[in-house]
Amino acid sequence: xxxxxxxxxxxxxxxxxxxxxxxxxxxxxxxxxxxxxxxxxxxxxxxxxxxxxxxxxxxxxxxxxxxxxxxxxxxxxxxxxxxxxxxxxxxxxxxxxxxxxxxxxxxxxxxxxxxxxxxxxxxxxxxxxxxxxxxxxxxxxxxxxxxxxxxxxxxxxxxxxxxxxxxxxxxxxxxxxxxxxxxxxxxxxxxxxxxxxxxxxxxxxxxxxxxxxxxxxxxxxxxxxxxxxxxxxxxxxxxxxxxxxxxxxxxxxxxxxxxxxxxxxxxxxxxxxxxxxxxxxxxxxxxxxxxxxxxxxxxxxxxxxxxxxxxxxxxxxxxxxxxxxxxxxxxxxxxxxxxxxxxxxxxxxxxxxxxxxxxxxxxxxxxxxxxxxxxxxxxxxxxxxxxxxxxxxxxxxxxxxxxxxxxxxxxxxxxxxxxxxxxxxxxxxxxxxxxxxxxxxxxxxxxxxxxxxxxxxxxxxxxxxxxxxxxxxxxxxxxxxxxxxxxxxxxxxxxxxxxxxxxxxxxxxxxxxxxxxxxxxxxxxxxxxxxxxxxxxxxxxxxxxxxxxxxxxxxxxxxxxxxxxxxxxxxxxxxxxxxxxxxxxxxxxxxxxxxxxxxxxxxxxxxxxxxxxxxxxxxxxxxxxxxxxxxxxxxxxxxxxxxxxxxxxxxxxxxxxxxxxxxxxxxxxxxxxxxxxxxxxxxxxxxxxxxxxxxxxxxxxxxxxxxxxxxxxxxxxxxxxxxxxxxxxxxxxxxxxxxxxx
Numbered sequence: 001x002x003x004x005x006x007x008x009x010x011x012x013x014x015x016x017x018x019x020x021x022x023x024x025x026x027x028x029x030x031x032x033x034x035x036x037x038x039x040x041x042x043x044x045x046x047x048x049x050x051x052x053x054x055x056x057x058x059x060x061x062x063x064x065x066x067x068x069x070x071x072x073x074x075x076x077x078x079x080x081x082x083x084x085x086x087x088x089x090x091x092x093x094x095x096x097x098x099x100x101x102x103x104x105x106x107x108x109x110x111x112x113x114x115x116x117x118x119x120x121x122x123x124x125x126x127x128x129x130x131x132x133x134x135x136x137x138x139x140x141x142x143x144x145x146x147x148x149x150x151x152x153x154x155x156x157x158x159x160x161x162x163x164x165x166x167x168x169x170x171x172x173x174x175x176x177x178x179x180x181x182x183x184x185x186x187x188x189x190x191x192x193x194x195x196x197x198x199x200x201x202x203x204x205x206x207x208x209x210x211x212x213x214x215x216x217x218x219x220x221x222x223x224x225x226x227x228x229x230x231x232x233x234x235x236x237x238x239x240x241x242x243x244x245x246x247x248x249x250x251x252x253x254x255x256x257x258x259x260x261x262x263x264x265x266x267x268x269x270x271x272x273x274x275x276x277x278x279x280x281x282x283x284x285x286x287x288x289x290x291x292x293x294x295x296x297x298x299x300x301x302x303x304x305x306x307x308x309x310x311x312x313x314x315x316x317x318x319x320x321x322x323x324x325x326x327x328x329x330x331x332x333x334x335x336x337x338x339x340x341x342x343x344x345x346x347x348x349x350x351x352x353x354x355x356x357x358x359x360x361x362x363x364x365x366x367x368x369x370x371x372x373x374x375x376x377x378x379x380x381x382x383x384x385x386x387x388x389x390x391x392x393x394x395x396x397x398x399x400x401x402x403x404x405x406x407x408x409x410x411x412x413x414x415x416x417x418x419x420x421x422x423x424x425x426x427x428x429x430x431x432x433x434x435x436x437x438x439x440x441x442x443x444x445x446x447x448x449x450x451x452x453x454x455x456x457x458x459x460x461x462x463x464x465x466x467x468x469x470x471x472x473x474x475x476x477x478x479x480x481x482x483x484x485x486x487x488x489x490x491x492x493x494x495x496x497x498x499x500x501x502x503x504x505x506x507x508x509x510x511x512x513x514x515x516x517x518x519x520x521x522x523x524x525x526x527x528x529x530x531x532x533x534x535x536x537x538x539x540x541x542x543x544x545x546x547x548x549x550x551x552x553x554x555x556x557x558x559x560x561x562x563x564x565x566x567x568x569x570x571x572x573x574x575x576x577x578x579x580x581x582x583x584x585x586x587x588x589x590x591x592x593x594x595x596x597x598x599x600x601x602x603x604x605x606x607x608x609x610x611x612x613x614x615x616x617x618x619x620x621x622x623x624x625x626x627x628x629x630x631x632x633x634x635x636x637x638x639x640x641x642x643x644x645x646x647x648x649x650x651x652x653x654x655x656x657x658x659x660x661x662x663x664x665x666x667x668x669x670x671x672x673x674x675x676x677x678x679x680x681x682x683x684x685x686x687x688x689x690x691x692x693x694x695x696x697x698x699x700x701x702x703x704x705x706x707x708x709x710x711x712x713x714x715x716x717x718x719x720x721x722x723x724x725x726x727x728x729x730x731x732x733x734x735x736x737x738x739x740x741x742x
Contacts, residue, residue: 044694046698047061051629053652063691066685068685077710081710084709092737099535104726105474111124111430112443115433115434116437117167119169120139120142121147122135124144132150132160133150147194153176160175162174164207164209166211171190171197171211172191174187174207175204175206175207178226179680180680180681181229181715182229183204184204184205187200188218201220201222201243202222203223205223208280212287214287215245219241219243221238221240222239223238224237229682238278240269242312268307269321276296277296278294278297281293282334284337285338285391287309288360289307289337291324296328297640300522300641305322306360307319325344325358330348331347335391336390337360338391340359341358342358343370347555348367351556351557352377353373353378354373355398355415357370370396370411371396376401377554377555378398379552390432392434392436395439396411396412397432397460401524401552405424405425410460419460421463424448424451425482425527426447426528427446428444440460441457441459443458447528447529448527449500449527449530452471452473475534480500480502480534480537482499483500485499487576487577488576489569489573490576491572493569495573495576497546497580498527499542499581499586500543501542501543511587512539512587512592513581515577515593516543517545517570517574517600517604518548518551519574519603520550520562520600521642522552525546525548532733539742548574549561549562549566550562563643564641571610575610575611578592578607589614591616594615596620597622599642601621602643605673606659606663608671609670616671616739617674619676619735620675620689621675622677623688623689624684625659625660625689626659626687626692627655627661628655628656628661631645660692664696670702670704672735672739675692675693676689676709676728678715680714681714682716684716693707693708707735
């Protein structure tokens with residue numbers, strides 16, 4: 001059978017068909033919560049599907065669970081939910097949930113302000129609100145004025161996915177998505193009048209848009225019709241479109257027309273031959289040029305194209321894109337321009353990153369180095385959780401990583417260092433945000449282990465920083481210790497590790513340890529405020545965060561050493577971190593929880609399956625677990641640059657030996673597993689958790705639980721509201737405290 005044929009995830013069905021399908025699934029008896037008795041699960045049908053890869057037959061007995069729309073799958077889901085509910089102790093869940101709620105009381109949460117046309121636009125979410133309200137204020141001390149309240153606007157099935165502000169502060173585009181979907185629809189508000197303009201930007205992700213300097217239009221990336229993408233009736237494919245705002249203003253011919261009657265926005269750029277292509281448009285500071293970064297899937301390397309916006313006329317623009325720079329083998333990120341000089345971050349001839357410049361007409365002069373490569377890693381792109389560099393006024397504001405801790409440096413346009421600010425261990429999740437209209441300030445949101453996400457304002461003249469929206473703390477930070485150490489991996493490579501614990505905790509070799517690792521896509525591991533982990537520490541546990549290879553801790557070399565053919569290195573790093581904790585006397589085998597989310601779900605699961613003697617439990621969230629077929633589904637198509645592809649013979653060998661679904665061994669005794677999936681997840685479809693759990697339940701040889709937790713209504717996350725998230729986390733912690741006898 002061709003592995004790319006047959007099923008693909010689709011929207012889940014409900015109703016009578018699923019109800020009657022319960023009869024199809026026979027029960028082998030409800031399981032007991034006692035670990036001393038034999039674990040009994042709902043019976044799961046095993047199919048006879050066999051795939052053929054490069055001369056090797058690979059059985060896939062749970063292929064039928066990939067059909068998320070079938071009545072049989074719904075029946076299986078219902079039976080698994082019932083089994084998990086009978087295992088978990090509700091009183092324990094309730095107690096943990098109350099603790100999580102108490103530790104989450106950190107006041108209102110604010111987003112990083114965006115300065116545009118003298119306005120500061122941001123969101124503020126009060127503790128009793130599910131979504132942040134968008135506010136605008138004139139100047140730093142102006143009175144906040146609400147622009148949009150998603151708590152009133154949204155239905156129970158919708159969520160808010162971000163907003164974008166036009167450069168003059170006149171318009172705000174906001175994006176809504178349905179039931180945890182990645183694909184949404186954006187509307188535009190005239191901030192002064194409060195009116196919503198006609199027309200919809202369909203099939204968008206988030207709110208990454210590029211406005212023209214005169215605010216007459218906006219470039220955005222559409223992946224198709226949101227409804228068709230959500231239902232699975234269409235495959236996502238990026239198209240750069242142009243939305244002319246002026247034709248939808250009051251008095252225009254389209255003002256009183258419905259969305260359906262407004263003509264579609266024209267496509268100005270596409271790559272139909274590359275369905276995994278991704279685009280990132282930016283308009284130059286002077287408004288003359290559209291700069292377009294073109295990526296292939298999740299690759300960190302890209303080409304950069306440019307188009308002269310003088311050709312932008314009317315609602316049917318025909319832009320001519322030319323190659324500005326980039327060979328597709330290096331990363332280039334546009335920071336802005338000053339006159340004819342365009343500034344870029346790049347790792348070209350600089351694995352740690354540097355800042356270069358090029359003339360608008362690049363044929364006149366080659367790349368000019370502005371800020372040379374430094375011993376510290378320049379945190380480009382996702383390695384710091386956002387655009388962690390910016391061109392503001394006549395300064396370059398850049399984030400570096402030094403021994404896994406952030407350092408903000410401010411340079412002049414001549415490359416001379418002006419200020420340096422060292423941060424605590426944590427991460428900047430919003431980037432370094434600024435605007436030429438306020439050239440002496442930069443904004444960032446800092447998140448640390450004992451510091452909930454807090455907005456800071458950096459004065460670029462003095463180099464001083466202070467919290468702009470302080471938040472109260474329900475804890476005493478000095479009660480906790482966060483260490484930053486290194487350990488040796490299997491091949492002798494030194495790997496960074498954060499270790500968090502309560503002050504005064506004895507190193508008696510008996511402490512339960514919770515370990516989270518990522519090692520994918522260039523993200524650098526940094527601690528952040530988590531009520532779940534603070535609760536874990538309150539219960540006498542230890543939390544560790546290793547910076548395994550495949551991440552961005554030490555630049556491109558570190559990243560490349562843990563992906564594709566080198567993926568076992570990341571797993572070895574993860575295992576070595578657990579071994580180090582045992583050797584250092586913190587814990588002992590059987591007391592370590594392996595945790596991974598999303599792309600790192602396979603990392604943690606593979607580590608446990610390879611070394612079941614070392615771990616006491618596995619908590620795997622929204623994961624990718626069938627690595628031979630993952631690329632055939634939704635957003636996974638672009639992940640082959642990180643995982644590799646089973647279509648490649650050499651990469652297939654590595655994938656087959658590291659794919660959790662395929663390395664479960666018959667009659668082996670594995671630690672307890674809980675796999676959490678989002679019912680409507682389009683990034684890592686829930687079928688990964690379904691197939692893996694079914695296989696583990698079938699092959700497990702000892703009375704240790706293996707369950708799947710299905711978060712109803714959720715997409716690529718653990719809920720749709722703060723309360724929803726909190727309940728999911730409480731159930732996960734309850735599972736761990738039960739199986740570890742805490």
